[in-house]
Amino acid sequence: MSEADKMDVIIIGAGPAGIACAYILAQAGKEVLVIERAETPGAKNVTGGRLYTYALEMVDKGLTEEAVLERKITHEQIMILSQDKAISIDYHDPSFNREGQVPQSYSILRAQFDEWFAAKAEEIGAMVACGVKVDDLIEKDGKIIGVVAGEDEMYADVVIAADGVNSFMAQKAGLIKDISAHQVGVGIKEVIELPPDTIQERFNLKPDEGAARMILGCTEGIHGGGFLYTNRESISLGCVLMPEEAAAHGKSVHEIFQDLKMHPAIYPLIAGGESIEYGAHLVSEEGYRGIPQKIYREGFLMIGDAAGFVINTGYSIRGIDLAIVSGVAAARAVLNTSASDQVGPAYLQELKNIELLPTMQAVDGYADLLAIPRIYSSYPRIAVGVFERLFTVNGQKPNSLIKNTKEVIKSNGVSMWQLFKDVLRGYKSI
Amino acid sequence: MSKIIACYKWVADEADIRINPDQSVDITKAKGKISDYDKNAIEAAVEAAGKLGGQAVTLTFGNAGAKPSIKDALSRGPEEAYWVKAAEADQADGAVTARALAAAIQKIGDSSLVICAEGASDTYARQIAPRIGAILNLPVISSVIIMTFEGNSLVATRKLEDSLETVKVELPAVVAVLPEANNPPLPGLKAVMAAGKKPLTEYSAADLGIDFKPRNQVVAVKGYVMNRKNIIFDAGDSVSRVKELAAALRKEGVL
Numbered sequence: 001m002s003e004a005d006k007m008d009v010i011i012i013g014a015g016p017a018g019i020a021c022a023y024i025l026a027q028a029g030k031e032v033l034v035i036e037r038a039e040t041p042g043a044k045n046v047t048g049g050r051l052y053t054y055a056l057e058m059v060d061k062g063l064t065e066e067a068v069l070e071r072k073i074t075h076e077q078i079m080i081l082s083q084d085k086a087i088s089i090d091y092h093d094p095s096f097n098r099e100g101q102v103p104q105s106y107s108i109l110r111a112q113f114d115e116w117f118a119a120k121a122e123e124i125g126a127m128v129a130c131g132v133k134v135d136d137l138i139e140k141d142g143k144i145i146g147v148v149a150g151e152d153e154m155y156a157d158v159v160i161a162a163d164g165v166n167s168f169m170a171q172k173a174g175l176i177k178d179i180s181a182h183q184v185g186v187g188i189k190e191v192i193e194l195p196p197d198t199i200q201e202r203f204n205l206k207p208d209e210g211a212a213r214m215i216l217g218c219t220e221g222i223h224g225g226g227f228l229y230t231n232r233e234s235i236s237l238g239c240v241l242m243p244e245e246a247a248a249h250g251k252s253v254h255e256i257f258q259d260l261k262m263h264p265a266i267y268p269l270i271a272g273g274e275s276i277e278y279g280a281h282l283v284s285e286e287g288y289r290g291i292p293q294k295i296y297r298e299g300f301l302m303i304g305d306a307a308g309f310v311i312n313t314g315y316s317i318r319g320i321d322l323a324i325v326s327g328v329a330a331a332r333a334v335l336n337t338s339a340s341d342q343v344g345p346a347y348l349q350e351l352k353n354i355e356l357l358p359t360m361q362a363v364d365g366y367a368d369l370l371a372i373p374r375i376y377s378s379y380p381r382i383a384v385g386v387f388e389r390l391f392t393v394n395g396q397k398p399n400s401l402i403k404n405t406k407e408v409i410k411s412n413g414v415s416m417w418q419l420f421k422d423v424l425r426g427y428k429s430i
Numbered sequence: 431m432s433k434i435i436a437c438y439k440w441v442a443d444e445a446d447i448r449i450n451p452d453q454s455v456d457i458t459k460a461k462g463k464i465s466d467y468d469k470n471a472i473e474a475a476v477e478a479a480g481k482l483g484g485q486a487v488t489l490t491f492g493n494a495g496a497k498p499s500i501k502d503a504l505s506r507g508p509e510e511a512y513w514v515k516a517a518e519a520d521q522a523d524g525a526v527t528a529r530a531l532a533a534a535i536q537k538i539g540d541s542s543l544v545i546c547a548e549g550a551s552d553t554y555a556r557q558i559a560p561r562i563g564a565i566l567n568l569p570v571i572s573s574v575i576i577m578t579f580e581g582n583s584l585v586a587t588r589k590l591e592d593s594l595e596t597v598k599v600e601l602p603a604v605v606a607v608l609p610e611a612n613n614p615p616l617p618g619l620k621a622v623m624a625a626g627k628k629p630l631t632e633y634s635a636a637d638l639g640i641d642f643k644p645r646n647q648v649v650a651v652k653g654y655v656m657n658r659k660n661i662i663f664d665a666g667d668s669v670s671r672v673k674e675l676a677a678a679l680r681k682e683g684v685l
Contacts, residue, residue, distance in 0.1 A: 035619065040461070129619055129622040129623055130622070132617075132619045132622055149619035154619060154620075154623075
């Protein structure tokens with residue numbers, strides 16, 4: 001092994017996790033190589049998406065100001081759909097975006113963001129090799145010591161897998177098995193181009209403002225939901241479905257998504273737009289309990305989606321910020337630990353210090369709440385049904401709200417006992 | 431050491447170019463790439479350097495946006511890159527581009543071979559190799575698919591309409607290769623890593639004293655919609671319909 005074939009750290013995958021890690025390591029003077037399969041970073045990505053800025057500020061203060069972002073999120077929205085009806089909740093909180101402070105979150109287009117982020121890391125001294133696929137890991141005496149890409153071998157003190165959900169590198173390292181269907185959702189997303197003015201008008205936004213919306217009840221009873229983010233000149237609209245249930249349902253994922261697009265409360269938002277991108281990808285769905293038993297071994301760490309760092313609470317989805325934060329934690333562990341066999345444990349400790357694992361643990365119960373099948377079928381119908389009766393005025397004497405609600409619940413085939421159990425389960429979960 | 435210079439152009443990726451309903455062309459969202467045919471030119475230079483001896487280098491004429499091309503080009507094997515960096519490249523016609531490249535070739539110095547693609551994947555004007563040859567007073571061989579070397583001579587096979595012509599020329603010379611000339615491999619990890627460390631020489635307009643004024647000016651770029659003939663052969667049985675179809679295709683010169 002010659003000097004030229006050895007780096008301090010090799011990171012596989014130039015997404016937010018890998019680049020955040022490379023950025024900090026390069027800044028500290030480490031020789032870092034990031035290997036990316038796509039021709040440009042972000043080219044293969046399908047994320048929604050939204051970036052919470054605290055994570056980027058953790059990498060380097062002031063980074064958000066330079067980043068290639070879309071709109072600062074000023075409107076947090078939840079939408080419940082049933083048949084052709086819809087309930088919309090729009091939460092507007094100026095404290096998330098105070099003058100002189102970094103806004104809490106931005107919508108982003110990953111192809112642009114990732115390319116910018118990777119270029120920043122390169123500026124600081126990391127080496128990013130694109131268009132190269134890593135085929136295998138090199139192991140010696142039980143320790144991961146390098147990677148194989150085509151005919152080339154490269155060695156490093158630490159190899160970091162940042163290659164996303166269903167990490168092939170983690171599989172090669174023997175830390176995870178091939179995924180099973182219940183661990184992941186199938187995400188489908190379309191980017192629909194519209195003039196900025198139109199987007200601002202339709203979502204009631206100022207020119208730099210944006211909306212993030214979660215959509216419930218749009219999955220024909222299948223475990224899953226929809227999402228919508230406003231970008232500067234486009235809307236990212238998509239949905240995530242559990243593949244097993246979707247397969248049993250009969251309708252294809254594409255058809256269910258098409259129905260969402262055509263819903264009378266969604267279609268006016270995208271009408272006249274042009275689809276400029278369409279993609280599908282797997283999404284980790286299990287939250288804290290989906291994190292593999294071991295996310296390191298000697299000479300090897302897993303970060304970002306590869307380690308299952310995704311939170312879905314039903315009202316928000318977080319993945320990009322957790323990816324960045326885990327990259328930061330890995331970089332700190334590498335920098336602060338000299339004994340090779342202690343890097344892994346140090347990484348785990350950093351994940352706790354940085355509050356990533358505690359955060360995921362704290363919202364772990366949402367997975368139980370979101371496992372209630374009625375959340376995707378009868379409950380959206382009940383909610384919409386109650387609103388329907390609430391707003392119906394036809395000159396006849398209205399029933400009391402309680403009576404109406406009871407009737408709606410009953411007509412949707414849910415017993416009061418079932419409802420009570422679900423509420424209790426929800427209460428315990430969250 | 432004598433250099434073998436591969437010229438390439440940084441073009442908009444046609445996959446990202448959009449033609450709007452009003453036929454206007456939108457390249458604002460297009461990423462750049464090395465013109466596909468120029469990848470053959472670069473590979474041909476690397477192969478020629480292996481056979482002939484000498485050093486394969488790349489040369490491009492482009493604005494600041496062409497920067498990513500340097501690493502890409504070098505990852506394909508050449509040892510050095512040269513870049514005539516000028517904003518005027520955007521408006522350049524074939525004459526300006528050839529002047530810029532020829533001036534750079536002279537500045538680079540000792541070179542045995544200049545290799546271009548037959549045309550660029552955006553304009554495919556096929557002017558650069560002949561014009562460079564004219565400016566530098568060098569022989570030009572176009573449509574080349576095979577290159578072998580005998581001493582200081584190049585023996586090149588040219589692909590013509592329906593025949594192959596073999597030409598022998600004493601070096602230095604300018605060659606335009608066709609995509610059939612080779613299959614450029616995808617750069618490997620070490621090649622990509624090495625590319626960032628290879629030397630780059632930038633030339634400015636002042637370095638070369640080039641007249642950047644184009645005589646051709648692009649006044650419009652519009653989408654082109656081919657009018658289909660919409661002929662349907664629906665009379666008679668299938669055998670006669672196929673015969674009619676074949677006859678019609680033959681008449682159009684397609685078969």
